[in-house]
Amino acid sequence: MALPVAEWQGRTSRLWAALDPALRERLAAASLQDAVRSHEGFPKEEILQVLLRGSCEGSPEAAAVLWSLQAASHEAPGSPEVSVCFANRSAALLHLGHFEVCLEDIARAESHGYPDRLLPKILLRKAECLLCLGRLQDAQDILRVLESKIALERVMTTHLTRLKKLSQLKVKLCEKERCPEPAREARGGIQGKSEIWEENNNISGASSSLSLSFDAERGRHLVASQDIVPGQSLLKEEAFVSVLCPGESLPLQGGEAAWDTGATNADLYCHRCLRQLLASVPCQGCSYAKYCSQDCADVAWQQYHRTECSLGALLLTLGVFCHVALRTVLLAGFAEVSRLVGCSHSGDKDLQNPEARCKPLSEAPDAGAGTRGIPGCDSNGRYQSSYQALFHLLSHTEQHSAEHKFLCTLSVVAICKQLQAAGLEAAVLNQESRQQWSEPKTCEKTSDELSPELKTVAEAMLRHVLQLQCNAQAITVMQELGPGDGAVVNKKPVRLATAFFPVLSLLNHSCCPNTSVSFSGTAATVRASQPVPRGQEVLHCYEEDTLCCSNEACATSASRENLSCRLQDLQQQIKKALDLLRVGKADQVIKMLLKCQMDAGNFLSPEHLLMGEMEDHLAQVYATLGKWQEAARHLKKSIEIVEMHHGPSSVETGHELFKLAQVLFNGFAVSEALSTIQRAEGILSVHFGPQSAQIQELQEMKACLSELPRNILQRT
Numbered sequence: 229m230a231l232p233v234a235e236w237q238g239r240t241s242r243l244w245a246a247l248d249p250a251l252r253e254r255l256a257a258a259s260l261q262d263a264v265r266s267h268e269g270f271p272k273e274e275i276l277q278v279l280l281r282g283s284c285e286g287s288p289e290a291a292a293v294l295w296s297l298q299a300a301s302h303e304a305p306g307s308p309e310v311s312v313c314f315a316n317r318s319a320a321l322l323h324l325g326h327f328e329v330c331l332e333d334i335a336r337a338e339s340h341g342y343p344d345r346l347l348p349k350i351l352l353r354k355a356e357c358l359l360c361l362g363r364l365q366d367a368q369d370i371l372r373v374l375e376s377k378i379a380l381e382r383v384m385t386t387h388l389t390r391l392k393k394l395s396q397l398k399v400k401l402c403e404k405e406r407c408p409e410p411a412r413e414a415r416g417g418i419q420g421k422s423e424i425w426e427e428n429n430n431i432s433g434a435s436s437s438l439s440l441s442f443d444a445e446r447g448r449h450l451v452a453s454q455d456i457v458p459g460q461s462l463l464k465e466e467a468f469v470s471v472l473c474p475g476e477s478l479p480l481q482g483g484e485a486a487w488d489t490g491a492t493n494a495d496l497y498c499h500r501c502l503r504q505l506l507a508s509v510p511c512q513g514c515s516y517a518k519y520c521s522q523d524c525a526d527v528a529w530q531q532y533h534r535t536e537c538s539l540g541a542l543l544l545t546l547g548v549f550c551h552v553a554l555r556t557v558l559l560a561g562f563a564e565v566s567r568l569v570g571c572s573h574s575g576d577k578d579l580q581n582p583e584a585r586c587k588p589l590s591e592a593p594d595a596g597a598g599t600r601g602i603p604g605c606d607s608n609g610r611y612q613s614s615y616q617a618l619f620h621l622l623s624h625t626e627q628h629s630a631e632h633k634f635l636c637t638l639s640v641v642a643i644c645k646q647l648q649a650a651g652l653e654a655a656v657l658n659q660e661s662r663q664q665w666s667e668p669k670t671c672e673k674t675s676d677e678l679s680p681e682l683k684t685v686a687e688a689m690l691r692h693v694l695q696l697q698c699n700a701q702a703i704t705v706m707q708e709l710g711p712g713d714g715a716v717v718n719k720k721p722v723r724l725a726t727a728f729f730p731v732l733s734l735l736n737h738s739c740c741p742n743t744s745v746s747f748s749g750t751a752a753t754v755r756a757s758q759p760v761p762r763g764q765e766v767l768h769c770y771e772e773d774t775l776c777c778s779n780e781a782c783a784t785s786a787s788r789e790n791l792s793c794r795l796q797d798l799q800q801q802i803k804k805a806l807d808l809l810r811v812g813k814a815d816q817v818i819k820m821l822l823k824c825q826m827d828a829g830n831f832l833s834p835e836h837l838l839m840g841e842m843e844d845h846l847a848q849v850y851a852t853l854g855k856w857q858e859a860a861r862h863l864k865k866s867i868e869i870v871e872m873h874h875g876p877s878s879v880e881t882g883h884e885l886f887k888l889a890q891v892l893f894n895g896f897a898v899s900e901a902l903s904t905i906q907r908a909e910g911i912l913s914v915h916f917g918p919q920s921a922q923i924q925e926l927q928e929m930k931a932c933l934s935e936l937p938r939n940i941l942q943r944t
């Protein structure tokens with residue numbers, strides 16, 4: 229995803245192996261500038277051609293899918309493909325909670341000849357939408373139609389899932405009839421908490437409770453200049469640059485894999501501001517780029533898309549890091565790029581230590597000098613989210629293998645060659661008038677030679693690709709995962725885009741961070757997740773994978789190799805079980821998961837995160853069966869383990885408590901549900917702020933529980 233597709237990596241790797249050893253050695257030691265220069269001849273026409281023709285396996289196929297996807301409008305009306313496109317989009321819209329628009333898409337799917345055998349699927353979706361909108365009578369009518377339809381199609385393998393779903397919806401319907409939704413306005417009341425925010429004088433977007441420090445060991449880092457309380461906002465930054473990751477298609481309803489492979493992030497979010505798309509404005513040139521508004525489309529075109537538009541397939545092939553690198557350079561503008569690249573040449577030639585180079589003030593930074601002289605700060609000692617700051621992020625050149633650098637170099641050179649061949653050089657160099665460029669330069673023919681300006685661009689891009697290895701920040705959104713049975717919402721942060729946040733990058737990494745980051749569009753907010761006493765460093769975990777660090781730490785068995793092998797086996801078994809869940813074989817899944825648990829008990833400690841994960845999966849299966857007590861029992865075990873690893877106020881614990889609240893809510897365990905909601909609320913509002921969707925959901929559950937009629941309360 230981040231790096232070029234396997235096919236392109238394979239090609240460059242073979243090319244690398246075939247090079248003269250002496251040349252390889254020279255390249256390994258080359259500066260970024262020399263790297264770009266000496267690779268002049270390498271992307272031989274044929275390689276580039278293959279790449280551009282899109283005949284390699286990995287991404288061009290994906291690219292083709294992505295390109296065809298915007299789909300709905302391009303397919304012949306009345307064809308099943310169109311109807312399936314609409315149906316797919318409706319699934320995504322339901323997941324995102326856009327019920328009205330979802331109903332519109334379902335109606336469109338029906339009118340375009342949606343395949344009859346798949347009809348129950350969208351009828352279920354329709355009923356769920358209607359339920360969510362509180363249109364109970366309509367929902368009931370649909371459920372009746374459905375029941376008779378499902379009764380007729382016994383042969384279908386997925387009918388079990390649908391029956392289950394149907395019965396769940398009926399239960400929900402009954403609940404709703406007894407307990408009408410609280411009025412929407414009631415939400416307003418909970419948003420009262422205002423936050424204390426005072427911006428730092430020296431670091432744009434940072435709180436005044438932080439200060440910027442520098443030492444040899446930790447590089448630049450942020451320290452609490454006064455005591456910080458949990459939940460306090462520490463940093464608010466707009467991404468300098470971000471590129472939407474097309475991502476995988478969303479995991480949607482069980483048993484629909486064959487049809488619902490459609491919607492990806494690229495269809496659901498604005499390619500500029502990352503807002504959710506309801507009605508999109510597609511780019512006229514490539515239907516791939518989509519925007520929330522004409523305004524976003526125009527600004528994106530002006531700033532970068534006029535250059536990127538025709539490069540679409542190449543950029544998808546080369547991966548999102550290359551794409552971010554190109555967009556960074558386009559946003560910065562050629563003048564600034566060329567100034568900083570030039571400055572990096574005139575400084576010392578020490579490539580290993582880019583932080584030491586190109587300082588605005590010549591003296592080395594020391595503690596007494598404040599922020600003046602810290603790399604990336606401007607001449608007033610102010611650190612801002614600027615291209616200059618971004619340019620000075622560490623690229624850890626020495627940590628990348630020579631072959632990896634070779635791959636990156638070929639990739640950025642390939643982009644620059646394509647820019648030159650497509651006559652886009654003027655656009656890259658921000659030269660509005662074409663006449664300036666039409667004649668004088670010698671490079672107008674598509675020779676092997678890049679113009680000096682494009683070499684500068686390539687060098688900057690190479691730097692950015694290498695910087696991304698350790699400075700890329702994922703912009704995530706909460707998306708629902710797993711079979712969408714609706715009873716328990718399993719939300720997890722999913723990567724939406726890859727971005728540079730020059731200020732956020734000042735935070736050093738820790739696997740036990742004292743902050744947590746959330747996103748709104750392309751803006752990041754970092755909040756303290758624990759009390760941070762004055763003088764302590766503020767740390768941040770870049771990884772999204774909750775297993776990133778603690779895997780080996782708590783395993784009981786000896787050899788690490790053996791362990792990782794068994795862990796992999798176990799994870800595969802679990803995955804197999806979960807795949808079965810998608811086709812509705814819950815009983816079998818439970819058996820398999822219990823067996824996994826037993827096996828795992830032989831080599832993992834009871835506190836291992838994976839043990840917790842299995843409990844979580846078991847809870848999920850029981851929830852799909854409507855066995856709420858069982859589900860709650862397993863979730864509680866999972867919570868214990870998660871708490872142990874991530875801490876009782878961590879975001880991970882918050883998510884687990886959120887699930888438990890839903891399970892207890894569904895099982896009418898009123899008093900326990902209320903106390904769980906309260907705990908989840910306390911934790912999640914620290915991480916996501918009091919206005920987040922999750923807090924509102926919790927509030928609604930609470931309101932609903934408090935209005936339950938007495939006869940139900942007595943049952944608990």
Ligand SMILES: [Zn+2]
Pocket residue numbers: 498499500501502503519520521524
């Ligand atoms: Zn937008």
Ligand SMILES: [Zn+2]
Pocket residue numbers: 511512513514515516517533536537538
């Ligand atoms: Zn376009």
Ligand SMILES: [Zn+2]
Pocket residue numbers: 738739740769770771776777
């Ligand atoms: Zn970590």
